[in-house]
Amino acid sequence: MSVAGLVLAAGAGRRYGMPKALVEHEGRLLADHAAATLRDAGCDRVLVVLGAAADEVLAKAADLPDTVVNPDWQTGMGSSLRTGLTALEETDATAAVVLLVDMPGVTAEAVRRITAHASPAALVMGGYRERRGHPVLLGREHWAGVAATAVGDRGARDYLRTHEVLIVEVGDVADDEDRDVPGNLSAVDDH
Template sequence: MGSAMIAAEDCVLVLLAAGRSLRMGDIGSKLDEPFLGRPLGLHVAVALEDMPFMERVAVVGQADCDYAAHGFVIVRNDDPQLGMGRSVALGVDCARARDAKAVVVALADMPRVTATHIYTLLDAVDGDDAVVASSDGRSPRPPAVFGRARFDTLVQLEGDAGARDLVRAGKHVVTTPAELIDVDTPEELERLRELVNAPEAYTRRRHG
């Protein structure tokens, strides 16, 4: 097996930042909400900044986060209601163009993900058809790594269900639930701020 793991240098990072924030009420994009002194959606970009990916691609919708400043190529998903599948396909197209061995798919609304965990995912890759996802011990979820033999499938996924099925069938690497928190609602963001003692939890007064 020896050479099972895959190097970050051979991977393209695909950051999905095109969600429509449907559950965040009317605040525009949740990714622009402040969290620990920077926009929520930039945390994962900063956490993975030192990983030597061959390329970083941010698939964006309406968020104002400046991914370009963090070394990302920006790809616009002009039709976010086609679901995550469309965003994944756009990112995988870029990876294919670069002849990457794998893609690392991460979500911009998961601000606690660490580089250490991504390296652990890469270490679990065992071939071109690998699917390695994260797990909190209960259910698999992103971040996930897909080997290049999966690119064709990924590009053709419809909506969100196909990606979920693929992730469920793959290998799962367990990490702490706290690392895999994703922020979908204002309440979740507020809870997370309190959990980590973010200054925003106390300085932002609710306008009633």
């Protein structure tokens, strides 16, 4: 199975006050951190979807893998997910594991637990006790359906609610709290 990693990093970060892809955390940009997490987890290819301040992110990010720019990033995360999945259609990936740029507490171990269940038909989410969360794995057979329902800031949420999803516990090795405002990056636990 070939598993692609997909980082959604296109937003302007209005609540944060700047694009979160440009936020520095532990000595590197969040965009670099998310891409490294997916690489460290063994993803065969990593793709980062940029939008707001894409040129600045490309200039400042030290170690970004392949990137694609979402021209409709202002419409929300759904368009970034569609942009990423469309770009991955050109690859031999059988599944894509999706990671949001503002979740630095998601670890490579959490991603490995999710990707262990990869197949073209798989839908897998990280579990945090009673709650579903990130990372999310989308088997290739679901990409068209996810893209058709990904609007605004809802991403794959509506699609996942109407399909059988395997939940894999990752809460013991990860934290998927999104960092929406300055100051809450310090809340990241070391897992």
